[in-house]
Amino acid sequence: MTPPETVSVEPGEPFTLPRETPRVGAREPEPTGTIVASSTELRMDAEATSNIARAARIHPRRVTEVVPGADLRRDEEGRIRIKIVFYGPSLSGKTTALRWLFANVRSLGKGRIVEIGDELGRTTYFDFIPVSAGERVVFDVFTVAGQRRHATQRINVLRGVDGLIFMADSAPEQMNENLASIQELRIALGTDRMATLPIVVALNKRDLPNAMPVDRMLQMLDLHGYPAFTTIATEGKNLLRMMQRMLRDAIVFKIGI
16 A cells, blocks of 8 residues: 655645545555454444434534535634534544644644543543634634543534544454444434535554554445545644645535635
């Protein structure tokens, strides 16, 4: 597999968008000595998840929501606010990715990063950072708690989402957690939102010696067709390219430019 090239950003360097989606998905040998979970072994309470989504007021899309420029949120300064959410299982690297982007991408205006975690540093509700792209647009970037017991908090953060980054863990033993997370997401958002919302996939922890093959992960998670990036959040590998694609798609989806 040839992963997307990394992008380094020096202080003062302009924020530019990638010209094309990195190509991933080439065949790799299966890791040895591991047990890969399957979706048939996964128990998901679809009714409970649907009830949480209804309580969070995540409704089927209105027509205005899919028309660029027709459903914009603005703050008191007249800036357009676009909500981006990192979603995925616990310890898949969501907060690590957000921290790296906060520390290393100096060409974007950033507010204060807010983290709500437990004594082990794991997110218990959400992490949040506002990111300014010029004077007109602010991206409100969230990560969610990945532990299954935090489903209510996690789904509440999805309300009003304009773009989503699904971060999966490449460890074979974490495949059931990946499957639980993507199934929960599909139930909570519903078919219409999953089909129209800008979604980018990050296959994280690619430095693991037994990392699952990319094509196998995308197949099991049923995520072929989405822009996919192989990432190492602890090193920042491919995080900028992933975020650039997400911000570009969200702007096109919401504003149409």
